[in-house]
Structure formats: structure tokens, C-alpha cells
Amino acid sequence: MLSRDEQLKLNWGTICTPLEMKAADGKKRKIQAADLKGIFRIIQSIPSPKAEPFKRWLAQVGSERIEEIENPEIATQRTRELYKLKGYPDDWIEKRMRSIAIREELTEEWKNHGVKENVEYAILTAEISKATFGLIPSEYKQVKGLKSQNLRDHFNDLELIFSMLGEASTTAIVRTQNPKGFVQNKQAAHQGGKIAGDARKALELKTGENVVSKDNFLPKKKQAKGLN
Numbered sequence: 001m002l003s004r005d006e007q008l009k010l011n012w013g014t015i016c017t018p019l020e021m022k023a024a025d026g027k028k029r030k031i032q033a034a035d036l037k038g039i040f041r042i043i044q045s046i047p048s049p050k051a052e053p054f055k056r057w058l059a060q061v062g063s064e065r066i067e068e069i070e071n072p073e074i075a076t077q078r079t080r081e082l083y084k085l086k087g088y089p090d091d092w093i094e095k096r097m098r099s100i101a102i103r104e105e106l107t108e109e110w111k112n113h114g115v116k117e118n119v120e121y122a123i124l125t126a127e128i129s130k131a132t133f134g135l136i137p138s139e140y141k142q143v144k145g146l147k148s149q150n151l152r153d154h155f156n157d158l159e160l161i162f163s164m165l166g167e168a169s170t171t172a173i174v175r176t177q178n179p180k181g182f183v184q185n186k187q188a189a190h191q192g193g194k195i196a197g198d199a200r201k202a203l204e205l206k207t208g209e210n211v212v213s214k215d216n217f218l219p220k221k222k223q224a225k226g227l228n
Helices: 004-015 036-045 050-071 072-085 088-110 121-132 137-144 157-177 181-207
Strands: 017-022 028-033
Touching: 004 121, 036 050, 072 088, 088 121, 121 137, 121 157, 121 181, 157 181
Parallel strands: none
Antiparallel strands: 017 028
16 A cells, blocks of 8 residues: 555646746746645645644644535634634624625526536626726725735625625526526626616715725734834
């Protein structure tokens, strides 16, 4: 029977594939790299006692994930607790949890109406966002100074509300118009987003303030202390 070390060596090429990166000298070279899943597999295969805390953590995460699949309410409660630990206010958390539920309803409708996951979901989401806020998610992240962070975790109350309106409107249109496939669902996504976009513009006209905000929930940078 192969040892864990031998198994890792045999699978090294699939776990750590060559990826072109910029070196310190400015030249691009291919180095072996792994994604998050690959890194976890490497950790699991390390026989050293020093890896045991990581292995126990992976086992705990896996156990919690199975619990959440069996009882989705546990996942919801844990999500609330995580937001609370990050310092989000209770009323914002409730809106965010509702936005997650509305998003799940929409993706379920897309799935039932012939939309393929991943790429097509992202395109339809961008269509709703563009019609709602005048920005696709990548542009919105730039406005808020975000990189890999979840955009919606940095929405203020109004941004969450209009985001929910755009997706809830799209869900209602999909259910009533019964679009089939990506092209028809893209039209429905634009229609749903436009409903929210028109409402946003009407509010902005009344208040004279933009709904789209640069504000985010990123940790405040510590000010460097001056030398005396």
C-alpha cells in the first residue's frame, strides 16, 4: 500500500500545476502552484505532528458543513454569528440575510429555466446590477475599493434594498413569463433590474443623493505614528 507521501508525489502534477507568475526580477516564470482545495489536500497528506492542528480544523469544518447540509437553519445561524463577530449592526444583518434568501430563490428559478451555473449566473447577475445601479459588480467593487471581498457584504442599507428589489423583481418576471435558456433569462434580468433602477433614480431625484456609495465595511487602517 502506498504511503501518504508516495500518494502525494504521484498526484503532485494534478495538485500543483505550473502557473506563470512575475518574479522579483520582473521576468515571468512558471512555478508550481495550488488552489485552496489543493493546499488542503497537501496539508492532509503531511505526516508531521505540526500539521495536526490544521487537520483537526479541517475535520471540524467538514463536520460543520455536513451539519449545515442536513439542517440549513444551522448555516443561517452561523452566518448571523459571523457577521456579528465582524461588527455588523443587527438591522443590517437581517437585511443581508433576507438578501441571501432572495438570491437563492432567484438562482433556483434560473436553474429551473435552463440557465447553466457559474458563468451564465455571473452574466445575469451583472445584467441586473447594471440595470439597477448603472454598474456591473467589478465596477462597483472599484467604487468601494474592494478586491476579493464579497461586494454585498459592503452594501449599506439602501444598496441592499435596491439589490433585493432587482433580484426579487427578476424572480417574479421569470416565474410569470417562463423564459427558457440564457438569452430569454438575460432579457428578464434586465427587466427586473430596470424596475429597481427606476426606483433608485426616483429616490435620488427626491433626495439629491446617490444611492451608490463608496462606503464599505473594511477594517479602518491604523494611522502611522509620527516620530518625535
